[in-house]
């Protein structure tokens with residue numbers, strides 16, 4: 001992506017994904033889950049990643065965490081650069097996913113909150129034990145000090161009756177409380193990057209609003225950047241500073257949030273915004289569905305991945321894959337409407 | 344026209360309790376009051392939206408009024424195509440059968456609700472055969488007509504569900520529902536499992552069918568933006584009860600129940616220029632097995648007074664056609680989506 005070549009953007013970036021390709025090699029074929037993703041997470045800001053089911057949001061996040069199970073999965077191309085405060089740049093794709101360097105980064109520098117908390121909390125241990133355990137993995141603390149840190153974290157995520165909850169097992173908590181525990185767990189080592197994969201999708205709106213409030217407050221007090229993955233445009237509009245729109249394994253548009261909502265450029269982004277009802281606009285908005293359906297990402301795509309569904313498709317779109325390029329200040333789009341295809 | 348003549352479905356004090364059994368002898372130890380005294384009417388050719396958080400009893404209401412359950416208490420009056428009013432909660436399954444053609448359900452999950460081993464023709468045509476409406480060539484013609492009406496190509500009638508996308512599968516489900524020319528459809532989260540880009544297909548389809556065929560819909564969903572888009576009126580449920588029922592505009596812009604206010608304030612508007620200012624809700628949703636005394640919302644309500652824990656409020660018409668169940672509905676100044684109190 002162009003902006004990373006600009007020096008000021010580099011100093012602003014904390015994480016930069018360059019041309020990332022992650023594939024699953026299955027018997028029935030190769031799944032191109034992530035097929036050339038470019039994006040930048042800026043320091044102290046929230047990047048929203050949106051896109052429909054299967055477009056590669058989670059696999060992008062798991063690639064950053066180096067949690068892709070291999071085999072069958074593999075990062076086959078690209079860079080994931082972590083920009084440390086001291087100026088050191090680490091390309092995570094070069095590290096051994098099970099090695100000590102990646103283990104030190106995972107949890108301590110980059111932490112993740114998963115969509116389904118029950119799959120990442122251990123049912124056999126209390127909430128306090130799990131947070132304390134994760135703290136001790138990265139910091140030299142004795143059991144008591146670690147438990148105290150766990151309690152402090154439960155206060156931070158505003159769980160009711162934190163002292164009792166410290167001794168509760170995951171199944172004794174409501175969905176909203178479990179998600180708070182997940183956030184406490186993720187933030188317990190003061191990571192500089194928090195990746196939240198659909199952190200509120202399984203929750204009711206009133207609980208979702210509480211969790212989003214909490215994440216916003218925490219971001220002000222701790223020094224993290226957040227990568228927020230969701231398919232909910234409402235959540236994105238409220239949480240994100242920048243937004244990356246994904247389609248079929250690629251980032252098709254990247255822009256500041258207001259720019260994206262008010263001046264979307266990519267036909268897919270335009271389609272997405274036209275197809276969802278917006279609260280309070282009854283009678284003013286006609287929903288326009290996007291024609292066709294998302295194809296399964298097994299076949300190699302020639303040209304633009306959105307071409308088969310695009311209302312503004314041109315002959316060149318089927319030929320050449322558009323790259324994410326600057327179309328306006330800070331606004332990047334991968335579409336031949338905004339660039340000249342090769343002759 | 345007289346209002347009463349317009350009512351296709353009238354639900355009175357409907358209760359649906361599920362027993363909880365415990366111990367070796369499986370004695371009944373209590374009950375989940377999934378639906379606990381619900382009153383509402385559905386007008387002919389309207390879309391009534393039913394919203395509320397997970398577990399509040401929306402699906403149970405839908406299933407009870409279609410007699411997929413035997414309601415614990417209350418009455419459900421249905422007005423047939425012939426204009427006859429029938430109370431259906433005590434009817435036998437045999438007596439229900441002719442009514443089942445008129446009252447039908449669309450299910451949430453387009454992936455599991457269609458039989459994978461049957462062709463689209465068999466799926467859509469099955470109700471026609473069961474109810475002895477059509478078979479053979481006539482059935483095929485009807486299936487083709489139904490497929491066209493939901494925007495599917497009839498040439499695909501010999502294919503299987505897995506060959507279709509989520510939105511298409513949901514339309515197959517809707518075509519099946521329409522096969523017997525129903526008058527009342529309960530649509531339970533019909534778009535929740537769909538991707539946003541295809542949700543619009545199904546919403547537009549339901550809207551068109553309502554207009555073209557004069558259908559009446561009870562539209563159940565937790566996504567209030569979706570419900571707003573399609574509904575003429577909205578009912579808000581909380582722990583087995585309806586706490587507010589009004590026209591879509593009144594309910595969202597001028598809510599009168601504190602829970603409805605909090606619920607609306609929690610919806611993130613898909614517009615970065617509008618900042619979400621939620622009204623905080625303390626505590627958790629109570630269990631329907633052990634609901635609070637008095638007003639079910641009182642433990643979490645920021646306006647609760649002593650009377651709220653003691654006396655149960657009832658759904659009352661506070662403004663014309665605006666029903667609220669709150670002791671202070673006439674006095675409170677609440678905030679709607681406009682944001683002003």
Ligand SMILES: Nc1ncnc2c1ncn2[C@@H]1O[C@H](COP(=O)(O)OP(=O)(O)OP(=O)(O)O)[C@@H](O)[C@H]1O
Pocket residue numbers: 024026031032033034051052053054055056057058059060072073231296297
């Ligand atoms: N372990 C796996 N083996 C094979 N294919 C996989 C695996 N995990 C994911 N995929 C495929 O990779 C693609 C991207 O999946 P991913 O989970 O990143 O989607 P997503 O954008 O997170 O979707 P959702 O919104 O549904 O969570 C999908 O086509 C998915 O089927």
Ligand SMILES: Nc1ncnc2c1ncn2[C@@H]1O[C@H](COP(=O)(O)OP(=O)(O)OP(=O)(O)O)[C@@H](O)[C@H]1O
Pocket residue numbers: 361375376377395396397398399400401402403404565631
């Ligand atoms: N067949 C049943 N047996 C026992 N309990 C039930 C049954 N069906 C529903 N319940 C309980 O009744 C309550 C209401 O459930 P219901 O499915 O109607 O809620 P809902 O509003 O549709 O929720 P959701 O938004 O999650 O679909 C819940 O507490 C549920 O666990």
Ligand code: SF4
Pocket residue numbers: 600601602638639640641642644645646647648651656668669670671672
């Ligand atoms: S009745 Fe009381 S507790 Fe219930 S909503 Fe009204 S003010 Fe709140």
Ligand SMILES: [Mg+2]
Pocket residue numbers: 057058059197
């Ligand atoms: Mg995912």
Ligand SMILES: [Mg+2]
Pocket residue numbers: 401402403
């Ligand atoms: Mg339900």
